[in-house]
Amino acid sequence: MIDVKNFSIKKAQEMIKRREISASEMVSACLDNISKKNKDINAYLEVFEDALENAKKIDNEKGFDRPLFGIPFAIKDNILIKGKIASAGSKILENYHATYDASVIKKLRNSGAIFLGRTNMDEFAMGSSTENSAFGSTKNIYDKERVAGGSSGGSAISVAMDGALAALGSDTGGSIRQPASFCGVVGLKPTFGSVSRSGLIAMASSFDQIGPITKTVEDTEIVFNVIKGKDKFDSTSVNGHSVSNSGETPSVLKIGILKYDKNGVDKDIDKIVDDTAKILLRLGHDIKETELPHIEYSLSCYYIIQPAEVSANLARFDGVKYGLFKKGENLLDDYMETRAQGFGKETRRRIMLGTFVLSSGYYDAYYGKAQKVRALIRNDFKKAFEKFDAIISPVAPTPAFKIGEKTNDPLQMYLSDIFTVSANIAGIPAISVPAGFVERENKKLPVGVQFMAPWFKEKILFYLGKQIENYGS
Amino acid sequence: MEIDIDKLALLARIKLDSKEKKSLQKEFEDILNYVSKLKETDIKDIDEKEAGKTIEFENVMREDENPHKAGEFSKDLLKEAPSIEKNFIKVKRILE
Numbered sequence: 404m405i406d407v408k409n410f411s412i413k414k415a416q417e418m419i420k421r422r423e424i425s426a427s428e429m430v431s432a433c434l435d436n437i438s439k440k441n442k443d444i445n446a447y448l449e450v451f452e453d454a455l456e457n458a459k460k461i462d463n464e465k466g467f468d469r470p471l472f473g474i475p476f477a478i479k480d481n482i483l484i485k486g487k488i489a490s491a492g493s494k495i496l497e498n499y500h501a502t503y504d505a506s507v508i509k510k511l512r513n514s515g516a517i518f519l520g521r522t523n524m525d526e527f528a529m530g531s532s533t534e535n536s537a538f539g540s541t542k543n544i545y546d547k548e549r550v551a552g553g554s555s556g557g558s559a560i561s562v563a564m565d566g567a568l569a570a571l572g573s574d575t576g577g578s579i580r581q582p583a584s585f586c587g588v589v590g591l592k593p594t595f596g597s598v599s600r601s602g603l604i605a606m607a608s609s610f611d612q613i614g615p616i617t618k619t620v621e622d623t624e625i626v627f628n629v630i631k632g633k634d635k636f637d638s639t640s641v642n643g644h645s646v647s648n649s650g651e652t653p654s655v656l657k658i659g660i661l662k663y664d665k666n667g668v669d670k671d672i673d674k675i676v677d678d679t680a681k682i683l684l685r686l687g688h689d690i691k692e693t694e695l696p697h698i699e700y701s702l703s704c705y706y707i708i709q710p711a712e713v714s715a716n717l718a719r720f721d722g723v724k725y726g727l728f729k730k731g732e733n734l735l736d737d738y739m740e741t742r743a744q745g746f747g748k749e750t751r752r753r754i755m756l757g758t759f760v761l762s763s764g765y766y767d768a769y770y771g772k773a774q775k776v777r778a779l780i781r782n783d784f785k786k787a788f789e790k791f792d793a794i795i796s797p798v799a800p801t802p803a804f805k806i807g808e809k810t811n812d813p814l815q816m817y818l819s820d821i822f823t824v825s826a827n828i829a830g831i832p833a834i835s836v837p838a839g840f841v842e843r844e845n846k847k848l849p850v851g852v853q854f855m856a857p858w859f860k861e862k863i864l865f866y867l868g869k870q871i872e873n874y875g876s
Numbered sequence: 877m878e879i880d881i882d883k884l885a886l887l888a889r890i891k892l893d894s895k896e897k898k899s900l901q902k903e904f905e906d907i908l909n910y911v912s913k914l915k916e917t918d919i920k921d922i923d924e925k926e927a928g929k930t931i932e933f934e935n936v937m938r939e940d941e942n943p944h945k946a947g948e949f950s951k952d953l954l955k956e957a958p959s960i961e962k963n964f965i966k967v968k969r970i971l972e
Binding site: 499500502503594595596609635638639641643697699700702703704706707708714718721722723724725726727728733734735737738739740742743746748751752754755756758759762769771772773774775776777778779781813814817828829830858 | 879881884885887888889890891892896900903904906907910911912913914915916917919922923926927928929930931933936938949952953955956957958959965967968969970
């Protein structure tokens with residue numbers, strides 16, 4: 404049988420094209436790994452029964468040169484695939500079947516991708532560890548006592564454990580990049596508006612973006628090029644890339660190292676960022692420290708606006724149109740019961756927090772203020788990108804933490820997003836690329852670094868990511 | 877700061893038990909204390925139109941034409957509803 408470990412999308416595609424391997428062989432190999440590993444790890448909530456059948460169908464089709472022909476994908480449980488359950492990690496949608504395909508799913512399907520199953524996540528993508536999933540947390544393959552990160556922890560581990568060649572995740576405050584860093588894979592949060600969100604179960608709509616998780620930067624680029632672009636079903640999607648990605652990326656770039664408060668960041672994480680900067684310097688890039696004066700307010704800004712949007716978006720779960728219904732004494736009681744029993748603790752907390760910051764008397768002090776601070780942070784990036792082509796920073800202040808370590812302290816859990824949220828606040832693209840390992844309790848844990856680039860300049864992220872990936876190999 | 881958790885729970889349409897209400901009171905204090913950092917920022921020069929913006933958006937308009945076939949999606953959608961009668965979603969009476 405094929406050893407999935409040895410395959411990137413790129414390599415699998417080339418071999419499938421030459422008919423040296425078939426899509427069904429590739430899918431069988433992934434399914435085999437899933438059946439061996441998933442019971443312990445809980446990366447997949449469901450493996451689709453029709454995956455192998457679909458691979459066989461593909462093997463009889465023409466169009467071997469399609470970019471994802473026969474490539475097995477894992478899909479985060481908040482992205483709709485028609486006819487399949489999409490639960491968003493929540494009891495309230497446990498038995499909900501999607502009635503249409505998300506636009507990204509249509510695009511992957513048309514490119515020849517095969518969907519293996521849906522992956523575990525924090526409920527409604529709120530969380531940094533998958534511990535908020537209603538269906539149990541996902542464990543990290545590097546240390547089973549540690550989290551996979553989140554919210555796209557299942558997607559990141561599905562790729563890391565060779566249970567798929569690629570996965571889709573969603574990133575609202577770091578939910579693709581942080582698990583990618585914790586699991587030793589590549590994760591991209593694209594520019595806001597560059598990938599359609601039609602068919603993504605909405606969490607905080609001014610931040611949410613769908614993006615790829617893969618083993619290599621080149622693979623992330625391949626998937627991104629398939630899923631990007633304006634879509635008539637998402638009026639916030641735009642065609643930003645045709646303009647800003649024309650022309651060559653200069654081979655020598657000006658890169659800013661983000662100046663940040665070293666307190667609360669593990670020393671060996673700092674070192675990995677420094678080492679990465681040194682490699683870039685050796686490769687001839689121009690490196691300087693850069694200060695973004697308002698970036699320290701990112702997390703505060705995020706944890707006001709995000710719950711506010713959550714409280715509005717999740718108002719649709721009322722036990723009437725779809726999902727769980729719990730009977731009460733009257734209509735109001737129906738809502739109160741359904742939502743009390745359908746939503747998990749963190750979801751209830753964020754809806755409550757969002758309701759508070761939007762409530763009369765507090766709106767200006769919290770939500771209104773945060774929206775303006777958001778503009779300050781965006782302006783900081785605008786100014787920084789007049790001087791720099793990219794900015795480098797940690798992805799998270801620590802490697803994967805212990806299961807249960809932060810579950811009783813929501814603020815501590817929120818702090819693990821401190822380096823990732825600013826890209827969502829400003830709408831810029833950012834990538835997590837594996838950059839080394841740190842040791843905790845005799846276990847080696849992977850750590851990524853984050854590159855951020857100007858709006859629609861994903862190309863720069865791919866260029867730098869590949870350089871780091873190839874350095875020394 | 878004393879937060880009226882009962883009122884918020886009603887606004888949010890979520891029934892909470894007293895233990896959760898108590899822990900939310902405490903957690904809100906921590907979280908709101910942390911986010912109050914925003915008070916340090918100077919936002920007087922920020923234009924209302926710039927607030928909350930990520931990328932430049934345009935209005936997206938289309939002609940109101942070519943509707944889908946009546947009932948085309950009804951069967952699939954109704955299958956997901958907790959309670960239906962014929963081709964309708966059934967809800968409790970809202971008028972006394």
